[in-house]
Amino acid sequence: MNKKVKVYGLPTCPVCRRTKKYLEDEGIDYEYLDVSANHDFAKEMIVKSGQKTVPVVEIGGEIIIGFDKAKIEELLKR
């Protein structure tokens, strides 16, 4: 059971750093998309999440806005 995890974030965003660090500490593989480096990433994130803040975490197609450990664990278990 290996769900794909994506993190949309910004280098300036403190909560993005926390999110990435958490995933790394838990040994969860993820793809990091810097939305400031690529405009398409930003558009993709805004369309998927219907809002305009970072981080956005996508796990198996489901979207979490912000850093929410409990939600991440829940979606990974499902």
Added chain:
Amino acid sequence: MKRIYDLIIIGAGPAGITAAVYAARKKIDTLVVTKDIGGQAALSGDIQNYTGYQFISGPELAEKFEEHMRKFNFDIRENEEVTKLAAKQNNFLVKTDKNSYRAKTVIVASGKKSRELGISGEKEFKNKGLVYCATCDAPLFSEDDVAVIGGGNSALDATLQLMKIANYVYIINRSNSLRGDEIMQEKIKESKKVSILNNSQVIEILGDNFVNAIKIKKDKKVETLAVQGIFVEIGLIPNSNFAVDLNKTKSGEIKVNNKNETNIPGIFAAGDVTDVFEKQIIIAAGEGAKATLSVFRYLSSRK
């Protein structure tokens, strides 16, 4: 019977975390209830005034705080918001959006949050172009026209960040001149990408799915300004609404004495949520330590 903790700490910013570390070392049976870990400290970009670190980023310092707290084994409930604090029989009831807890003593360390505009469209467009943390989200607005609301240091700081990124920046300032540091003002005034609108007040936020304009009132005239982003920087307010029985200042800061006692014996408070002189990380941390040492004395005297 519900478990009765010796101490509940509300909030895990610098004040709450330091209070928790002291509580663990004093072996006080403690629960920490908090919305997030790190508080405002995790939101600041660069910190250059916390002793021992000549330079550290906010998230890094918050991580170090968290590591220190988690070294000890006590209960931490994250992502819970306290909605009520009340005296019940001989102890205190702490209600959250998910649970309720009891304790013999409480430390309120719930800090501050951004003041909201309180105008039409604000709730609807929050996170949909309306932003309260420039450090976090500014780069999402590259190529956009944006408005910064406010005229103090945090508004100027947001403007300096946005000048480098956005297409154009309007500063919407209620008074007749900016208040922030001269150095920042000079840099902003030199920029060709910034207009400063003094004596102006935002009265409505407009958009469909996302923000596309604001209505402002200037000298009794109302005009509409097309913007895709709005950065609200009009100051901070204390998170003290849930503590209805505590004495507060006019601005809502909980009044404490130099032992961090409030008007209710058994309830203590620390950090930015209090009327302590100056709001800084090192001060909040020190206040958290003091609060727990006061709790320790209070509990010992009642054994």
